Amino acid sequence: MSTTVTTKSTSAETQPRDSDGPEGPNGPEGPNGDTGQAAAPRYRWVALAVVTLASFLDNLDANAVTVVLPEIQRDLGAGFTTAQWTLVGYTLAYALFLITGGRLGDIYGRKRLFLTGVAGFTLASVVCGAATVPEMLVAGRFAQGFMAALMVPQAVSVIVTMFRREEWARAFAVLGAALSVGSVGGPMLGGVLTELDILGLGWRSIFLLNVPLGALALLLGRRSMPESRSDEPLRLDILGVVLLTVASLGVLYPLVQGREQGWPGWMFGLAAAGCVLFAVFAGQQARRYRRDGSALVPPTLFRHRSTVVGLLITLLVFSGVASFFLVVTYHLQVGLGWSVMKTALVTAAWPAGITVTFQVAWKFGEGRGRLCVGAGSLLMVCGALWTLLTVHSAGGGDLSWPQLAAAELLMGCGMGLTTPVLTAVVLGDVPPQDAGAGSGVLNAAIQFSSAVGVAVLGAFYFRSVESGPGEDAGPEHFSSATGAILWANVAIFVLTTVLSSLLPGPGKDQDQGKDLGKEQGQGQEQGQTASA
Numbered sequence: 001m002s003t004t005v006t007t008k009s010t011s012a013e014t015q016p017r018d019s020d021g022p023e024g025p026n027g028p029e030g031p032n033g034d035t036g037q038a039a040a041p042r043y044r045w046v047a048l049a050v051v052t053l054a055s056f057l058d059n060l061d062a063n064a065v066t067v068v069l070p071e072i073q074r075d076l077g078a079g080f081t082t083a084q085w086t087l088v089g090y091t092l093a094y095a096l097f098l099i100t101g102g103r104l105g106d107i108y109g110r111k112r113l114f115l116t117g118v119a120g121f122t123l124a125s126v127v128c129g130a131a132t133v134p135e136m137l138v139a140g141r142f143a144q145g146f147m148a149a150l151m152v153p154q155a156v157s158v159i160v161t162m163f164r165r166e167e168w169a170r171a172f173a174v175l176g177a178a179l180s181v182g183s184v185g186g187p188m189l190g191g192v193l194t195e196l197d198i199l200g201l202g203w204r205s206i207f208l209l210n211v212p213l214g215a216l217a218l219l220l221g222r223r224s225m226p227e228s229r230s231d232e233p234l235r236l237d238i239l240g241v242v243l244l245t246v247a248s249l250g251v252l253y254p255l256v257q258g259r260e261q262g263w264p265g266w267m268f269g270l271a272a273a274g275c276v277l278f279a280v281f282a283g284q285q286a287r288r289y290r291r292d293g294s295a296l297v298p299p300t301l302f303r304h305r306s307t308v309v310g311l312l313i314t315l316l317v318f319s320g321v322a323s324f325f326l327v328v329t330y331h332l333q334v335g336l337g338w339s340v341m342k343t344a345l346v347t348a349a350w351p352a353g354i355t356v357t358f359q360v361a362w363k364f365g366e367g368r369g370r371l372c373v374g375a376g377s378l379l380m381v382c383g384a385l386w387t388l389l390t391v392h393s394a395g396g397g398d399l400s401w402p403q404l405a406a407a408e409l410l411m412g413c414g415m416g417l418t419t420p421v422l423t424a425v426v427l428g429d430v431p432p433q434d435a436g437a438g439s440g441v442l443n444a445a446i447q448f449s450s451a452v453g454v455a456v457l458g459a460f461y462f463r464s465v466e467s468g469p470g471e472d473a474g475p476e477h478f479s480s481a482t483g484a485i486l487w488a489n490v491a492i493f494v495l496t497t498v499l500s501s502l503l504p505g506p507g508k509d510q511d512q513g514k515d516l517g518k519e520q521g522q523g524q525e526q527g528q529t530a531s532a
Contacts, residue, residue, distance in 0.1 A: 063186025093145030095447030099440035102153035117151025122214030129207035191344030250274025310426035319453030320492035335478025353412020374500035379414030
């Protein structure tokens with residue numbers, strides 16, 4: 001599952017300031033005296049279409065891959081570990097470099113970073129589409145995630161710098177609509193392209209589709225986007241990036257590879273070292289923030305209960321969702337022999353559910369954060385339980401696809417009710433000068449927790465499958481393994497329901513909603529399928 005939350009702020013501390021392009025906000029067209037904001041550049045809607053296309057490709061690729069993972073695994077003759085790394089590699093790289101990508105755009109130019117990201121993402125897609133061995137595919141997915149972290153953060157900057165303030169809502173609505181299409185259409189497109197087997201490419205066409213679209217984005221982006229960067233001196237926290245990257249890989253590598261390699265002793269040592277490095281990273285961030293305020297993760301973000309509890313709920317929700325779709329996809333295609341297309345049709349019910357309730361929560365959730373998050377989490381509990389009962393009642397036989405689709409629709413409704421309000425709660429108490437960092441941390445938490453969910457619960461799932469007849473295990477064996485992970489998903493969503501009671505009450509929510517939704521102005525969108 002891929003999800004990106006985009007936040008815009010009008011505060012002087014966080015708004016991009018200057019542009020040196022001919023059509024830039026501070027260019028010949030002059031400022032707008034009423035609002036203090038620049039007149040809108042001439043090609044702003046073309047530029048919006050370009051960044052929207054790039055964000056759409058990122059969302060589409062992440063969402064289309066999960067539904068064809070079993071097919072990829074069979075075609076490359078790979079093991080279950082490759083399937084995990086195909087998901088974990090993308091989301092982990094995206095999570096680790098998301099904040100850095102935004103900061104690099106501020107320093108070296110947002111247009112430059114955006115075009116670099118698009119070009120790199122397109123080339124990485126070629127590597128994925130041409131993969132002949134599992135290692136080549138995993139390397140391509142890591143590269144895709146890294147390049148997406150360079151290009152996606154620039155989308156918000158383009159909107160803030162090129163559009164008048166009164167046009168922001170419309171611009172973010174366009175971006176959100178495109179991401180919705182990518183979320184809902186990703187599984188369907190993945191299924192259709194794989195089933196049609198165009199030119200004998202099969203699943204490879206999912207990645208190769210990015211080549212002409214990426215080339216179009218590069219061509220239009222070079223002509224329509226002005227260059228802009230921050231006029232304030234900014235420093236990149238390279239040591240923080242290195243510490244966070246090494247610590248994350250130190251923990252996740254043993255989780256994914258340990259089962260396949262028989263859990264040698266050095267794996268446990270590597271995981272322990274990763275945990276120690278996380279503690280070192282926390283200390284380094286605190287010292288850097290005290291020295292010059294340029295920490296990747298400002299410690300001030302965690303001074304408020306709303307942020308801490310909200311981030312904890314975010315971590316739980318997305319880890320549960322990512323692992324849910326991984327095991328359900330393998331149960332349907334490998335355990336029951338469903339086609340990719342049939343799996344995609346059922347899976348599409350999830351983002352459809354998000355679409356049903358997302359805007360409702362965004363419009364009417366102000367002041368009702370605790371209620372919306374609690375109710376949405378409870379719906380996800382019910383949907384996961386319904387899925388569990390459907391799998392259990394079928395046993396070794398084929399299950400009812402209408403029941404499964406209805407269960408996923410219910411879970412999607414819960415997700416759509418939870419995430420918009422949860423975002424406002426997490427960022428509601430963040431100081432304006434840390435709003436950009438707060439949004440980056442939230443997005444990184446979403447991606448990282450998805451990777452952890454796939455790594456941890458995926459490891460238990462595949463271990464259970466392989467403890468029987470292996471990849472040729474019968475439906476009964478897959479049903480048992482799937483049921484065990486679904487019970488874990490139910491427990492995760494129950495815990496999020498309980499934790500929602502610790503979120504700020506109505507009075508506090510009301511203030512947060514006003515600050516974030518009206519004063520700063522926020523646009524966000526849920527992307528889905530089952531990747532992280």
